[in-house]
Amino acid sequence: MKSGRGDWWYDEAAGPLVRPYAMVRGRTRPLRPELHLVTQVRAMPSPSDPDALSVEHLEIMELCRRPLSVAEVAAYLDVPLVVVKVLLSDLIQRGDVVIRDPSRVPVVPDRNLLQAVLDGVRGI
Amino acid sequence: MVSVESERPGGELLVPTPVKIVIAGGFGTGKTTMVNSVSEIPPLHTEELLTEAGVGVDDVVGLEQKETTTVALDFGRITINPEVVLYLFGTPGQNRFWFMWDELAYGAIGAVILVDTRRLDSSFPSIDFFERRGIPFVIGVNCFEGSHRYEVDEVRRALDVDDAIPVVLCDARDRESSKTVLVSLIQHTMDRLDATV
Numbered sequence: 344m345k346s347g348r349g350d351w352w353y354d355e356a357a358g359p360l361v362r363p364y365a366m367v368r369g370r371t372r373p374l375r376p377e378l379h380l381v382t383q384v385r386a387m388p389s390p391s392d393p394d395a396l397s398v399e400h401l402e403i404m405e406l407c408r409r410p411l412s413v414a415e416v417a418a419y420l421d422v423p424l425v426v427v428k429v430l431l432s433d434l435i436q437r438g439d440v441v442i443r444d445p446s447r448v449p450v451v452p453d454r455n456l457l458q459a460v461l462d463g464v465r466g467i
Numbered sequence: 468m469v470s471v472e473s474e475r476p477g478g479e480l481l482v483p484t485p486v487k488i489v490i491a492g493g494f495g496t497g498k499t500t501m502v503n504s505v506s507e508i509p510p511l512h513t514e515e516l517l518t519e520a521g522v523g524v525d526d527v528v529g530l531e532q533k534e535t536t537t538v539a540l541d542f543g544r545i546t547i548n549p550e551v552v553l554y555l556f557g558t559p560g561q562n563r564f565w566f567m568w569d570e571l572a573y574g575a576i577g578a579v580i581l582v583d584t585r586r587l588d589s590s591f592p593s594i595d596f597f598e599r600r601g602i603p604f605v606i607g608v609n610c611f612e613g614s615h616r617y618e619v620d621e622v623r624r625a626l627d628v629d630d631a632i633p634v635v636l637c638d639a640r641d642r643e644s645s646k647t648v649l650v651s652l653i654q655h656t657m658d659r660l661d662a663t664v
Contacts, residue, residue, distance in 0.1 A: 380540075380570065381485035381554050388480075410482050412554060414542055418511035423537075425516055443482040445574045454660055456551065460486055460576065461653045463547030464646060467505065 375432045377444040378413050380424070384431060385410040390439045399430055400439075407440060486547075487554040488652060489571050491597070492581030493589025497609040497639035498557035499541050501581065504645045506543025506555060513540050515567060538564045540571075558593065568596060577603035577656045579648050581639065585614050587625055594626065603656040605633040607648040 386407040390396055396404070399420065406419055417427040434440040490498045502510050515538045538559050545553040556571050572578065578597050582590040597604040608622050617625075619634045628634070633651045638644045 379574075380542075380556070381487050383482045383485050383552070385480060385482045410552075412485060412544075412552075414513050414540065414554070415511060415544070417513040418542075423514050423516045441480060441482055443484060445485045445487070452660065454657065456484065456486065457576065457653055457657050457660070459551050460547055460553055461650065461657070463551065463553065464505075464545065464649050464653065467507070467545055467642075467646065 375428070375435055377442065378428045378431055379444055380414040381412045382442050382444040383410045383412060384416060384440050384442050386434075386440050387438065391437055395437075396434075396439075397430075400434060403427075403430055403434060404439060410443075481549060483546075483550050483552045485552050485554060487556055487571070487575045488649060489556050489558060489568075489575050489578040490581065491558040491568075491578050491590075491593040491604075492607075492609075493583065493586060493591075493593065494560055495586075496581040496583045496590060497611075498581055501579070501607070501609075501637075501639040501645045501648070502541060502543040502555045502557050504640055504642045505545060505649065507546060508544050510541050510543045513542070514538065515540065538567045540567070565596070572597070572600060572602055575602065577605070577652050579607050579652055580604050581607045581609050582622070582626065583609055583611060583614070584617050584622065585611070587622075590626075594628065603652065603659050605635060605648065605652045605655055607635055607637045607639070609639045610636055 384403075384407045386404045390401070390404055393401065399422075402420060403416055406416055411419075413424065413427060413431065416431070417424045420427060431440065431442075435442060490501050492498055499510060516536075540556060540559060542554055542556045545555070547553050553576075558571060559567050578593070580590055580593045580597065594604075594606075606622070606626060606628060608617070608619070610616065616636075619636060623630075623632075623634045626634075633655050635648050635651050637648050
């Protein structure tokens, strides 16, 4: 899975990238296609095997005690989206988080959903 | 087994349905200001890394082959109810990152395109983008202090947008004013939906 050293897409100038990149052990491909910016993530009440998780995984588990979007997790952890997607893919695979991805149609077709959003925005 | 659907029996672990609205427009038209004025949390900032793979699928003029760049995203959140959460995303300042716009726009309720009457042309690429993709949008004319006040019809003519597209005068700094623009967009999306049924 790990690409050869000659394939690294960053060089020395990209210093700050090394740490987030190391967090995911060199993986850049998000494993789960349903992880979009607003996909909601919620942690299961307790991780199946905390010892098998990295500090960053555990941070996500802590953050996602309440549902958060992929973009929010990335913002709070202060790491690029691609890194969060890889970490989340691990947690999904382990069954430690559940997700709900947005409707993947070009426009929102659900009138009831739109009405709820309309009422909600009027109410803020 | 991993459950991609969210609720366990009894609704114990509720995962809301996310929806989003895109706030677009040219540089300096008040996109982040509008997100800020209506978001329930201080606007968040995240970054997507554009790698070589990304460069390959997008026309990123001026990027060297091995170089990477960062696309910055600012966004806010409005919790509609325990089951629905709305996100507001400002489009990245650099218009050339169209692949990111596609990700932002896909599945969105629609877009607010902010315009500054002193630099109308800076919002033309945004209008083209949403028009071509058939994504509902409204025009928010951000009334900057000291700029000439134009009538809605004048702006509409200058932008050459269809009569069916709402054009709303607003102050992106003002919560109520920004809410009015969002409401106008959601209603416009519902009207379009009704028209197709």
